[in-house]
Amino acid sequence: MSSRETVLGRVRRALADVPRAERPEQTPLDRAYLRVHGRRSPRETAKLLAAHLTDYRAHVHHSTPESLPETIAELLARRGSRSVVTPAGVPQEWLPMDVEQVRDSATLTPLDLDAVDSVVTGCAVAVAETGTLVLDASADQGRRRITLVPDHHICVVRVPEQVVDSVPLALERLDPARPQTWISGPSATSDIELDRVEGVHGPRTLDVVLVGAQGWDAPDAT
Amino acid sequence: MRVALFVTCVNDALYPRTGQAVVTLLERLGVRVDFPEAQSCCGQPQFNTGYRHATEPLVHRYAAAFEGYDHIVVPSGSCAAMVRENYPRIGAKAAAEGRGGVLSAVAERMVPRTYELTEFLVDVLGVTDVGAYYPHTVTYHPTCHGLRMLGLGERPRMLLEQVKGLELRELEGAEECCGFGGTFAVKNAAVSSAMGADKARHIEESGAESVCTVDNSCLMHIGGTLSRAGSRVRPVHLAEILASTEESPL
Amino acid sequence: MSVTYLGMPPFPEAAETSTRDERLRGNLRHATRTIRNKRAGAVAELADWSALRTAGAQVKDRTLRHLDHYLEQLEASVTAAGGTVHWAVDAREANQIVTRLVRETGEREVVKVKSMATQEIGLNEALARAGISAYETDLAELIVQLGDDHPSHILVPAIHRNRGEIRDIFRKRMGRWGRPAPEGLSDRPAELAEAARLHLREKFLNAKVGISGANFMVAESGTLVVVESEGNGRMCLTLPETLISVVGIEKVVPTWRDLEVFLQLLPRSSTAERMNPYTSTWTGTTDSDGPRDFHLVLLDNGRTDTLADRVGRQTLRCIRCSACLNVCPVYERAGGHAYGSPYPGPIGAILTPQLDSMETGLDASLPYASSLCGACYEMCPVAIDIPEVLVHLRERVVQGGTATVRGQRTTVRPAKGHAAERAAMRAASWTFDHPRVLRTGEGFAARARRLMPRRLPGPGRAWTDTRDVPQVPAESFRDWWRRTRGPSASAPAGDSTTGADGTGQREDTR
Numbered sequence: 001m002s003s004r005e006t007v008l009g010r011v012r013r014a015l016a017d018v019p020r021a022e023r024p025e026q027t028p029l030d031r032a033y034l035r036v037h038g039r040r041s042p043r044e045t046a047k048l049l050a051a052h053l054t055d056y057r058a059h060v061h062h063s064t065p066e067s068l069p070e071t072i073a074e075l076l077a078r079r080g081s082r083s084v085v086t087p088a089g090v091p092q093e094w095l096p097m098d099v100e101q102v103r104d105s106a107t108l109t110p111l112d113l114d115a116v117d118s119v120v121t122g123c124a125v126a127v128a129e130t131g132t133l134v135l136d137a138s139a140d141q142g143r144r145r146i147t148l149v150p151d152h153h154i155c156v157v158r159v160p161e162q163v164v165d166s167v168p169l170a171l172e173r174l175d176p177a178r179p180q181t182w183i184s185g186p187s188a189t190s191d192i193e194l195d196r197v198e199g200v201h202g203p204r205t206l207d208v209v210l211v212g213a214q215g216w217d218a219p220d221a222t
Numbered sequence: 223m224r225v226a227l228f229v230t231c232v233n234d235a236l237y238p239r240t241g242q243a244v245v246t247l248l249e250r251l252g253v254r255v256d257f258p259e260a261q262s263c264c265g266q267p268q269f270n271t272g273y274r275h276a277t278e279p280l281v282h283r284y285a286a287a288f289e290g291y292d293h294i295v296v297p298s299g300s301c302a303a304m305v306r307e308n309y310p311r312i313g314a315k316a317a318a319e320g321r322g323g324v325l326s327a328v329a330e331r332m333v334p335r336t337y338e339l340t341e342f343l344v345d346v347l348g349v350t351d352v353g354a355y356y357p358h359t360v361t362y363h364p365t366c367h368g369l370r371m372l373g374l375g376e377r378p379r380m381l382l383e384q385v386k387g388l389e390l391r392e393l394e395g396a397e398e399c400c401g402f403g404g405t406f407a408v409k410n411a412a413v414s415s416a417m418g419a420d421k422a423r424h425i426e427e428s429g430a431e432s433v434c435t436v437d438n439s440c441l442m443h444i445g446g447t448l449s450r451a452g453s454r455v456r457p458v459h460l461a462e463i464l465a466s467t468e469e470s471p472l
Numbered sequence: 473m474s475v476t477y478l479g480m481p482p483f484p485e486a487a488e489t490s491t492r493d494e495r496l497r498g499n500l501r502h503a504t505r506t507i508r509n510k511r512a513g514a515v516a517e518l519a520d521w522s523a524l525r526t527a528g529a530q531v532k533d534r535t536l537r538h539l540d541h542y543l544e545q546l547e548a549s550v551t552a553a554g555g556t557v558h559w560a561v562d563a564r565e566a567n568q569i570v571t572r573l574v575r576e577t578g579e580r581e582v583v584k585v586k587s588m589a590t591q592e593i594g595l596n597e598a599l600a601r602a603g604i605s606a607y608e609t610d611l612a613e614l615i616v617q618l619g620d621d622h623p624s625h626i627l628v629p630a631i632h633r634n635r636g637e638i639r640d641i642f643r644k645r646m647g648r649w650g651r652p653a654p655e656g657l658s659d660r661p662a663e664l665a666e667a668a669r670l671h672l673r674e675k676f677l678n679a680k681v682g683i684s685g686a687n688f689m690v691a692e693s694g695t696l697v698v699v700e701s702e703g704n705g706r707m708c709l710t711l712p713e714t715l716i717s718v719v720g721i722e723k724v725v726p727t728w729r730d731l732e733v734f735l736q737l738l739p740r741s742s743t744a745e746r747m748n749p750y751t752s753t754w755t756g757t758t759d760s761d762g763p764r765d766f767h768l769v770l771l772d773n774g775r776t777d778t779l780a781d782r783v784g785r786q787t788l789r790c791i792r793c794s795a796c797l798n799v800c801p802v803y804e805r806a807g808g809h810a811y812g813s814p815y816p817g818p819i820g821a822i823l824t825p826q827l828d829s830m831e832t833g834l835d836a837s838l839p840y841a842s843s844l845c846g847a848c849y850e851m852c853p854v855a856i857d858i859p860e861v862l863v864h865l866r867e868r869v870v871q872g873g874t875a876t877v878r879g880q881r882t883t884v885r886p887a888k889g890h891a892a893e894r895a896a897m898r899a900a901s902w903t904f905d906h907p908r909v910l911r912t913g914e915g916f917a918a919r920a921r922r923l924m925p926r927r928l929p930g931p932g933r934a935w936t937d938t939r940d941v942p943q944v945p946a947e948s949f950r951d952w953w954r955r956t957r958g959p960s961a962s963a964p965a966g967d968s969t970t971g972a973d974g975t976g977q978r979e980d981t982r
Contacts, residue, residue, distance in 0.1 A: 004559040007721065007772045010879040011540045014780035018537050024726065027534040033523040033733070052746060106760035110677040110711050130739075130747035143761040144710040144752075148703065149677075167747075168732040176693035176728045177553070179758050182735075182751035187703035190743055191612035191628055192635055192661040194503040200611065200665050201672065202703025202750060229949050231904065235914050236942050238949035257953045262904035268897050270844060272866030276901040283905055311860070318782075370846035399801050403843025408934040410841060412488040415938035416497075416805045417843070446939030 035168050037129055042160035043217045045128045046210060049163050052131025056185025057198045058206040064214050069094050072120060072154060075207050079152055081117035087142025090120055094156075104142045113149035119203070120154045121147055124180075126163045127170045131185065133157065133208065134170060136178040144181055153203040155183070159212040226256045226291040228284075228336075230301045230438075231263035237438045243465035244297050244339060247354075250465075251347060255295070260287035266304040271405045274312060278325060281309055285328040294335050295342045297461045299368025299436045302338035307371050309333060338368060339461055340377040340436060350380045355468040357387030360458075361430035363421070363444065365437040366399050378436055378460055385463060391430040395420070402443035418447040425455055432456045434463060473563045474835075475592055475774070475827045477622065480812030482837035487806035496807050499634045504798045510744035511795060511851075517746070518736065527733045529855040532789035535691075535724055536779060542691040542724045543770065549694030553756020555766040560718075562773050562878075563593035569769050570595060570683065570716055571602045577714050579604075579680045585698060585708045586610035587685025588626065588792055589718045589771055591814035592827070595683070606683065607649070607675050609704035611668050618645040624808025624816060626794040627742050632807055635659040646671050672704065682708035682763065686719045687791065688734060689768075692727050695755045696768070699738060699748050709752050715763035720771050722779075722788040734791060737853040741793035774827030780876035783864040787822050789854040794819075796848035796858060802841055811838065818848035822861040829877040830868060836887040839865035870894060907950075914948040921946070 001009075040048065050060045063071040073096035076084060083100040085108075095101055102108070102116055122140035123133045133155050135141040147153050157163065164170050174180060187202030198204065225248065229241040241257075248255045265280035284305065288294045296302040310333060313326030343349055362382060368374040382390055401407070401417025408414075421444060425433045433448075435441050438459050445457035458472070466472035480486065490496060515521050535542055547557045560566035574582055582599070584590065584606050596606045596617075608617040615630035616623050619641045623629030630638065639659040646653045651671045657663060684705070688697040696717055698705045709715060725734070739748045757766050778784050797803050797817030808816030812834045813824040821842055825835040839862045848858045868875060870893070872886040886894070903910050921944035927936040935941065947955070 002559070003561045003565060006561050006879070007559050007770070007776065008540050008543065010772065010776035011543065011721070011779065013879070014776050014876065015537060015539065016780075017782060022537070024534055024538040024541060027530070027537055029527065029530045029534055030523075031527055033520040033527055033736075034518075037518060037520070056745070056749070114673070114677055127747070132747045137758065137761055144706065145761075148706050148710060167735050168729075171729060171732050171735075174728075176690060176695040176753065177755050179755070179761055180751075180753040181706065182747065182753075184745070184747040184749050186749070187701065188749045189611045189665055189702045190507075191610070191615070191630060191702075192638060192664055193499070194506045194628060194631070195661055197661045197665045199662070200669055200702035200704070201609075201676070201707055231910075234949040235917065236944065238945050238947060238952050241949035242952060257949075257957070259950065259954075259959065260907060262907050262910055263900075265901070265904075268901055270863055270866070271893070271897060272839075272863065272868075272870040273894070273897040273901070274867050275871060276897050279901060279905045308863075366843070366845035366847075370850055397847075399843050399845035399847070401801065401843060403845070406840065406843045407939075408931060410484050410487060410802070410843075411934035411937065412484070412491045413802050413805050413841075414843065416491050417801050418939065442942050443939060446935075446941065449940040450938060 036165040045165050046159045046163050049128040053208050058185050058208050061209045063209050063211050083116045084118045085116045085146050086120050089139025104146050116150045118152040119146050119150045122156050125170050125173050126157045129166045133183045135181045151203055152205045154207045156209045159210045224291045225253050225293045226288050228294050228296045230298045232439050240297050240459040240461050243461040247465040258287045264301045264304045297339045299338050299365050303367040303371035305336045306333050344377045351384035352464050354385040354464045356385050356463045356466045358432050359389045359391050359430040360432045360434050361391040361393040361428040363435045365435050365440045368436050391428040393428050394424045400440050400444050402440045422447045432458045434458050434460050436460050475824050476812045476834050480834050482833050483841040486810035490807045490810050491805050500804050503631050504804050507798045514740040514744045528737050531730045545691040546724050550768055553694045555756040558769045560769055560771050566593050566771050567598035573716050573767055574604050577681050581605045582681040582683050583607050583609050583679040583708045585684040585705045586613045589685045589720050609672050626792050642667050676707040679712045681714045682712035684717045686717050689724045690728050691724050695753050698752045701749045710762045714765045716767045718769045721775050741795040741853040777876045778826040784826050786856050789856055795851040799847045799851045818858045836869045917944050
């Protein structure tokens with residue numbers, strides 16, 4: 001008998017108390033929890049996202065589609081980055097000319113990526129209640145490793161359309177078949193005396209640019 | 223309303239004053255209380271140590287002793303929790319072992335009638351001011367089974383706050399176990415003692431003259447630890463504070 | 473092969489030593505208190521916490537009641553997504569599978585993400601015997617590995633070490649495994665984290681094989697989920713060419729949607745954060761993104777035996793958050809090592825003996841490593857009634873009964889060494905079932921009360937070493953009542969109810 005049969009056989013014998021006719025959906029499951037914690041306007045949701053990102057030591061910046069290249073250029077300059085890797089879906093126009101641009105491709109090794117200063121990507125969705133950015137390897141986010149090995153990550157979030165309130169709403173938007181990385185602040189550890197320290201193996205600096213059309217968050221727009 | 227006192231074995235043998243205090247208190251509140259002599263122990267020491275089968279005769283005994291009473295008042299959170307939480311489990315397991323539903327039926331009858339003292343006072347009699355007088359500083363340690371299994375919540379504090387002359391002192395880490403835990407106290411004496419020492423220190427730091435609980439078994443451990451350390455803090459069961467009056471102070 | 477470490481003494485013995493270790497006590501008190509307070513804040517933010525907790529327990533219960541169905545579904549979806557699924561009945565088989573898979577890659581080094589399952593099966597030691605070096609990459613696991621130590625906490629395996637001790641370990645040991653610690657390394661946590669970053673970076677960038685566990689596996693999609701903080705998980709999951717994940721069969725959840733419950737419950741319960749820094753999800757393999765080969769090793773190793781126990785089954789809901797450790801007064805004082813396995817604290821006290829079929833003396837002592845205070849149950853995000861399971865397992869220790877051991881229904885004999893206690897417990901029950909005898913006994917005690925020594929001999933010493941004994945009163949309550957109120961109206965019907973309906977039979981006849 002294969003180990004597969006052994007394990008499944010043991011599982012079935014262990015569950016002798018479960019009526020044979022019982023289907024999984026018949027066991028009680030009360031999803032009485034909230035889909036969203038509180039009611040917010042899109043503007044308030046974006047503000048909450050910014051606050052929670054900041055809480056976990058991400059740096060939040062605001063921009064418009066027009067001024068985005070300027071914002072990115074400034075963030076790269078501030079950091080002193082001389083090279084930046086981008087996935088295929090990030091428009092070249094976002095990046096300044098005076099920085100070496102590396103396009104992601106399957107030929108880039110981890111050591112190549114280690115030599116790059118920064119990475120610029122978009123995101124799939126952002127979660128306000130938890131201060132989380134989700135990347136799902138779409139064209140403007142690229143392979144998972146490019147947002148991992150460089151020490152500086154600039155992530156562009158389109159507001160309000162890419163921001164959801166809560167974890168349940170984020171999962172609804174995501175396709176499990178795609179590899180995902182949920183990012184909540186720069187890498188951190190609490191392994192020394194349960195004290196949180198930011199910056200271990202992932203990018204130690206996380207810049208988040210919230211990009212919205214001019215005036216989208218004016219109070220009367222909500 | 224027929225009310226019986228389940229004094230518990232620990233109180234019967236070691237802390238009769240607590241039982242006497244419950245009788246005094248309830249009679250003062252106009253409740254006639256019986257003490258059915260067929261009662262003995264709820265079986266918690268055996269059950270919690272793993273001797274479930276040895277507990278079964280005591281479940282029957284409890285039922286036989288208290289059959290016919292509407293309310294069974296227990297001056298112990300832990301023993302009340304034993305009846306309320308564990309008697310149904312003992313019944314269910316006996317049934318699962320193919321020994322019928324008798325124990326389950328017994329548990330079902332006894333569970334809704336069993337009240338820890340503060341539940342009986344606050345929920346059944348609807349009183350928080352019992353006319354007590356205790357002119358001392360007191361800190362209250364919420365014992366684990368009362369706190370977490372019975373969910374006594376604010377009841378003991380509500381009663382204490384109404385006691386004339388009593389001043390409540392906050393207890394640091396109040397909700398942390400004192401380390402008694404029945405046979406745990408001897409099976410894991412080192413850890414139990416370390417927990418007891420921390421509890422005793424917090425009690426000392428509260429500056430209170432008395433430490434009060436709803437469980438004499440925990441108080442035996444706390445008091446024993448305090449006394450070994452030479453502390454002058456007096457361990458006292460809540461019932462004894464509530465029974466104390468200006469005419470006849472504790 | 474036992475889940476407990478070789479040669480570990482029973483819990484009380486180990487705890488007696490560790491409880492006296494003032495530095496350990498200090499480290500643990502500081503760390504558990506910090507996290508406890510933070511957790512309270514993180515949980516208070518969610519008004520629906522108790523509904524989430526209920527749903528978490530229910531999703532797990534649904535999965536467990538139909539585990540065969542979900543495992544087959546998971547296998548099919550992982551396979552369809554390009555992964556290969558292996559089944560391991562026990563630790564030995566899991567280790568053999570992983571060793572073979574690593575050998576097939578031709579590599580002699582692997583990088584590892586912190587994983588309870590691989591610790592449980594002793595994978596690192598098994599790989600070492602096969603000449604393969606496994607590098608732990610979680611900071612705390614690295615501290616443990618460099619220090620030749622055992623983990624003492626589920627989430628923070630080096631919780632027993634303070635910053636100064638960690639600095640010393642790094643200075644002394646890092647050089648032996650790779651890049652040495654920087655000159656003049658201080659004990660500032662940020663500097664220590666930086667030292668780990670530098671030490672591990674060359675390992676990550678050159679790694680060809682990664683080994684992980686998983687926090688969740690989604691049956692419907694074949695997705696695995698790893699929740700982490702440092703980014704070492706991302707490194708191990710995405711940079712190597714081959715990824716091998718060893719995961720307990722109970723980690724499956726039915727649907728993608730179910731993650732909405734656990735991704736809220738887990739971070740707030742474990743690190744007390746709204747969300748942990750990194751969560752990775754992957755489904756089989758993806759072209760040119762991440763490993764080319766993905767192997768999932770589904771591990772039983774005592775889980776089906778636990779599943780067969782209707783009270784013990786709830787143990788398998790555990791999501792390894794470690795909230796129960798952080799709130800446990802026994803854990804805080806005894807420390808994690810006293811539990812003698814990778815699973816310390818309240819959850820360890822019920823999980824280890826069940827996975828192990830209660831085969832060692834340590835296993836039999838673990839269910840007693842609790843005062844039954846219930847704080848763990850109150851904290852548990854999937855509502856495992858740990859005190860209930862503890863008492864249930866105590867029954868198995870002292871009464872025996874039936875249990876499933878390696879898939880077979882077995883009659884279990886009571887553990888050795890409880891004969892005197894059993895006799896005492898039976899005698900107590902008999903006495904309590906005969907109030908007249910009880911009354912006589914109380915009378916004797918009252919008359920002898922002045923003879924009671926301050927320190928008792930024999931087993932009583934365990935009490936009187938640190939605590940005074942209460943004074944026996946001159947008169948029991950029973951006697952006071954009789955003296956002042958006369959015999960009770962409802963006199964005892966008889967001295968014993970035993971055997972009235974056959975339910976009070978002696979356990980030795982069973």
